[in-house]
Amino acid sequence: MREVFITGVGMTPFGRFPEKSLEELGRAAILGALADAKVSQRDVEVVYAGHARTGRLHGRENGVGQLCCWSAGIRDIPVSSVGNFCASGSTALRETWIAVGSGLYDVGLALGVEKLSSRPEGGQPLTSDGMELEGRLGFTPPAFFALMAHRYMAETGCSPETLAKVAVKNRSHAAHNPLAQYRQPLSVEEVLASPMVADPLTRFSCCPTSDGGAAVVLMSRDAVNRFHVRRPVRVLSSALTSGGYRADDLAHLEIDRRAARQAYETAGVGPEDVDVAEVHDAFTISEIVHYEDLGLCAPGDGAHLVETGQTALGGRIPVSTSGGLLSRGHPLGATGISQAIEITTQLRCEAGARQVPGARIGLVHCVGGFIAHDAAATAIHILAAV
Amino acid sequence: VSALRLEDDLGVEPLFRLEDGAVRLLGSRCAGCGTIDFPARAICLECGNAHESAVLSGRGTLHSFTMLENPPAGFSTGYAYGCIDLAEGPRVLAALVGERFTIGQQVKVVEARVRDGLEGFRFGPSNA
Numbered sequence: 001m002r003e004v005f006i007t008g009v010g011m012t013p014f015g016r017f018p019e020k021s022l023e024e025l026g027r028a029a030i031l032g033a034l035a036d037a038k039v040s041q042r043d044v045e046v047v048y049a050g051h052a053r054t055g056r057l058h059g060r061e062n063g064v065g066q067l068c069c070w071s072a073g074i075r076d077i078p079v080s081s082v083g084n085f086c087a088s089g090s091t092a093l094r095e096t097w098i099a100v101g102s103g104l105y106d107v108g109l110a111l112g113v114e115k116l117s118s119r120p121e122g123g124q125p126l127t128s129d130g131m132e133l134e135g136r137l138g139f140t141p142p143a144f145f146a147l148m149a150h151r152y153m154a155e156t157g158c159s160p161e162t163l164a165k166v167a168v169k170n171r172s173h174a175a176h177n178p179l180a181q182y183r184q185p186l187s188v189e190e191v192l193a194s195p196m197v198a199d200p201l202t203r204f205s206c207c208p209t210s211d212g213g214a215a216v217v218l219m220s221r222d223a224v225n226r227f228h229v230r231r232p233v234r235v236l237s238s239a240l241t242s243g244g245y246r247a248d249d250l251a252h253l254e255i256d257r258r259a260a261r262q263a264y265e266t267a268g269v270g271p272e273d274v275d276v277a278e279v280h281d282a283f284t285i286s287e288i289v290h291y292e293d294l295g296l297c298a299p300g301d302g303a304h305l306v307e308t309g310q311t312a313l314g315g316r317i318p319v320s321t322s323g324g325l326l327s328r329g330h331p332l333g334a335t336g337i338s339q340a341i342e343i344t345t346q347l348r349c350e351a352g353a354r355q356v357p358g359a360r361i362g363l364v365h366c367v368g369g370f371i372a373h374d375a376a377a378t379a380i381h382i383l384a385a386v
Numbered sequence: 387v388s389a390l391r392l393e394d395d396l397g398v399e400p401l402f403r404l405e406d407g408a409v410r411l412l413g414s415r416c417a418g419c420g421t422i423d424f425p426a427r428a429i430c431l432e433c434g435n436a437h438e439s440a441v442l443s444g445r446g447t448l449h450s451f452t453m454l455e456n457p458p459a460g461f462s463t464g465y466a467y468g469c470i471d472l473a474e475g476p477r478v479l480a481a482l483v484g485e486r487f488t489i490g491q492q493v494k495v496v497e498a499r500v501r502d503g504l505e506g507f508r509f510g511p512s513n514a
Contacts, residue, residue, distance in 0.1 A: 121458075124459055125456065127458060133398075135458070136501060137500055137506070138454065138461070138467050138481035142456075143452055143454055144479070147449075147452055147468070148450070149452075150450045150451060151449065151489065154450075195455070195456065196453075197455060198453070198455065198456070199455065247471050247475070247476070373477045
């Protein structure tokens, strides 16, 4: 594989935008990324588009990439859709990385777009694709992570108050991100007093329903030179794996540990080298468990990281500086790309009030979907300032 | 109006049957390595060989549990929900009968309404 660089980023605000179409969200993200990379539509040689719920909600199982490219003025090139649950955007990023890294193309674009505000079962938990039997037996994504929370609390003594502190921390980060869905301050008391979804997870312990689009431009070294890119960010590694479907201890995700090992090994760095991370904090408990599975702390120490502020801005290893899924928002397919945008922004030292000083290496983690009783897909990217 | 059965709603083979008043889960066993799974599967995840039908005890250990207060579409009320490791090895996620649970307690499958208008199974305390 050749070296691959992120050279342009663009995203819409995340939130509920019932008046905006998929096409508008995708087009805005693409145009933003092209402008940031200072390239034109005709410079793009390949596009991968991640989206997870456009079939069920918008009658578009296929072709969302072409729709947004057509709308943004991109034609005559390979465009493919990538569906991989909540990791759809991350997987689109990985496919683009492979396409450019392989030498087939010099300039690629990874797009993620989703519009969930139009779902008919608003107010109730989002269902998960393909869980027909499990869904009838009572499965919901919050239920799965509530099982994780009970198991984790029983093993470590972690309290609901500590879980709530994840939501409070990420909201305090989102206050500095103008594109985040929720930016007003949130207290532990408010998190705990919000309606219970699946004990111990309350409404504010769960990510919101979001719409949004995000895109990044990827380039080879040749293209970086040709387009005189000022602050390229290098993709050190891209790891993608699927579930092991074993009856592991639910206080961790084996799929994430496996993906993390691959990502660190390929990148030639370890968790101790990571300066800033965006993890898949769809629920408060998830972020704590992700710290441990990604090696950001020892197993069992995740709650301590939150309690001592080590993952807050100004701490040892700030996590979810964008506000995370909990406060930036979680438009499924767009999430993975928006996480990569946050880390790219940090590594370019352009994050303003939420900048992690001197950040050189960042990690992006996305886990999505379910098969039987296990998570279905995990993607991890490690990025580095050049 | 009689409630629909879980298997009929899904269009799959029966998932359980009654044996001397007890509910038995209908799973499968690998002809190669002996690994047991539920629901029945065609090909073994461990070794790739074919599975054959196997009847499971329906007994297991509660790995974790929660109470769903904001139930999904199809459920008119909240319910307890659990992760159960069956005695023969497979893991099942299913609704529970009852309200108070502890991690590690023994549970067994019982015939029960799974959601509005749908009959199937849940898990409950094994001493009930």
